[in-house]
Amino acid sequence: TITVAPQTPAGTYTYTYTICEKLNPNNCDTATATVVVTAAKIDAVDDNYGPINGYVGGNTPSVLTNDTLNGQPVKPSEVNLTPGTSSNPGLTMNPDGTITVAPQTPAGTYTYTYTICEKLNPNNCDTATATVVVEAAKIDAVDDTSAPINGYVGGNTPSVLTNDTLNGQPVNPSQVTLTPGTSSNPGLTMNPDGTITVAPQTPAGTYTYTYTICEKLNPNNCDTATATVVVEAAKIDAVDDNYGPINGYVGGNTPSVLTNDTLNGQPVKPSEVNLTPGTSSNPGLTMNSDGTITVAPQTPAGTYTYTYTICEKLNPNNCDTATATVVVEAAKIDAVDDNYGPINGYVGGNTPSVLTNDTLNGQPVKPSEVNLTPGTSSNPGLTMNSDGTITVAPQTPAGTYTYTYTICEKLNPNNCDTATATVVVEAAKIDAVDDTSAPINGYVGGNTPSVLTNDTLNGQPVKPSEVNLTPGTSSNPGLTMNSDGTITVAPQTPAGTYTYTYTICEKLNPNNCDTATATVVVEAAKIDAV
Structure with a gap:
């Protein structure tokens, strides 16, 4: 048998050998064994990676992970890895087969080819494609x-x-x-x-x-x-106001209630707000469109309130309400002391009106605008009339009399002043006129007319009931002045021209006196020697 060692490169190899018979050792023959060694199957398998966040980038696993050599996972030391071209330059394949996605790589699905070749058999290669999904950051x-x-x-x-x-x-x-x-x-x-x-x-x-x-x-x-x-809305602030005093007799206007109001912390611009008057506690007060308050003439003195609301035109519901307090004062009333006379107390008479020199608001009083209340006269013969004149009754004794009175404004009944009228009453002129009567026969005596006959009181013949007659001293004791003013010449009064003084004093004014002299001519009786 021929053993092919592991890691033997692929190829066709020959191996010669000789066989010899053991019986006949020289009986031999030689032959050649041809052995074909093949490369192991290499398989680069396509990969799918991701998604990988392209904002921060990242690495894929190695593309070699699922590749095989001889049916077994590739050992990186046994192959050469050759990257192809990425469909995005932000992807780089590293020597270990990982793919680095660079930060700020746009989202997309990118492909990256690569080839692995067996180092033992450099022509034993396979190519695959790695698909990398890059996603956008959230x-x-x-x-x-x-x-x-x-x-x-x-x-x-x-x-x-x-x-x-x-x-x-x-x-x-x-x-x-x-x-x-x-x-x-x-x-x-x-x-x-x-x-x-x-x-x-x-x-x-x-x-x-x-x-x-x-x-x-x-x-x-x-x-x-x-x-x-x-x-x-900006803060709107209607601020309470206090005005016056305003003279209610002539009336007048307050400053605008808007003057101290604010919008957004600044004085209100009238063009930016709507002003809505409330109700005044006195109908004599009217709030005008510019925020001033008109006090009508002849408004009673008092402290009056007038509410109002300002609303921002930009925000009609942005409103605030405040109260204007208006003090209306009474006009100055001045009852001025008066001095009248002399008035003839014998016939009496009237003074001018005490109102003539009195004033209301610095102008002469109009009687229709005041109530006149007389006080008490120091003499009952003086009467103050409703028009302010003072009537001195006839037969009022001479003297200086006072008469207090008070005037009160009808508009403001408590607006009053008191003065004193002084009235001088004088006695009527009394005039005792010297008398000269017709001669009287001194032998038989007789009476003269009354010495009062030609005397006058207040320019009129004296009324004996209105005077006291006080005889003086006669220049002859035979003359006697009687209570009726006649002078009795006693019988057997020597002829002569005699004087007899007398004084008349007004009973109404006992110190109102005058003295005169009566001249009495006494003649002798006619003597007739026959």
Whole structure:
């Protein structure tokens, strides 16, 4: 037998040999044995690998793993591996038969041929194809909800990319393409960096903005998400107001209630708000469209409240209410002391009205606007009338009298002032006129007319009942003045011209007196010597 040793290369080999008869050792013959040695069967088997993440790359198992030599798995030391050409340059076959997929290899199904040849028999070869599936990394656009943005001034959100991932890691903006969708409000704009700009004067609301991110390495590797943007109204603050005092007699206007109100922390612009007046606690107050409050003339004094509401025009439900407090004061009322007279107390009379020099709001009082309340006169002969005149009754004694009074504004009954009218009452002129009567016969005596006959009180003949007559001293004791003012000449009074003084005093005013002299001519009786 011929033994062929393992690892004998394939070929046709000869082996000569001689046989000799043992009986006749020289009886021999020679022959040749031809032995054909064949190579073992080599089988490179096609491979299928993946998917492998092309974002980070990776290695396949060795392509030799399923290849066989002589029906047994190939021993790498017994073969030579010759890579063919990959359908993507990002794939490299290593000497150990593994295939390295480089990072950032686009997703796809790639083929890589290779040949294995038996080292023992270098022409004993077989070729196979490795198919490698490279997949895209997982891309995840995650829905966003940013913090509220003030729509009055606008602002920017953080980038929508911030929470998005590629291959489980935060997205690198340089590795993706961002495509904005459509915002539910045109005031929102998505920028290339993924931030969303909220334009100033954007109404409050919750808005959505879709967007898509696609991997630049694999443009079809995309995901879509929705950014939710909450736009909030600016803070509106209607601040309570305090106005006045305003003179209610003439009325007036307050400043605007909007002056101290704010929108977004700044003074309100009237063009940006709607002003809605509430109800005033007094109908004499009217709130105007510019926020001023008109106090009508003849509004009673008091502290009045007026509510109002301001609402942002941009966000009609963004409102605040405040109260304006308006103090209305009464006009200054001034009752001015008066001095009247002298008034003749004998016949009496009227003063001018005490209201003449009184004022309301700095102007002469209109009697229709005040209530006049008389006080008490220091003499009952004085009466204050409803028109403010003071009547001095006839036969009022001379003197200086006071009469208090109070005027109160009808609009504001507690708006009052008190003054004193001083009235001087004078006595009527009393005039005792000297008398000269007709001669009286002293032999028989007689009476003169009354000395009062030509005397006057207040320019009129004296009424004896209104005066006191006080005789003086006669220049002759034979003359006596009687209570009625006549002078009695006693019988046997010597002829002569005699004087007799007297005084008359008004009973109403006992110090109102006058003195006169009566001249009495006494003649002798006719003597007749016959």
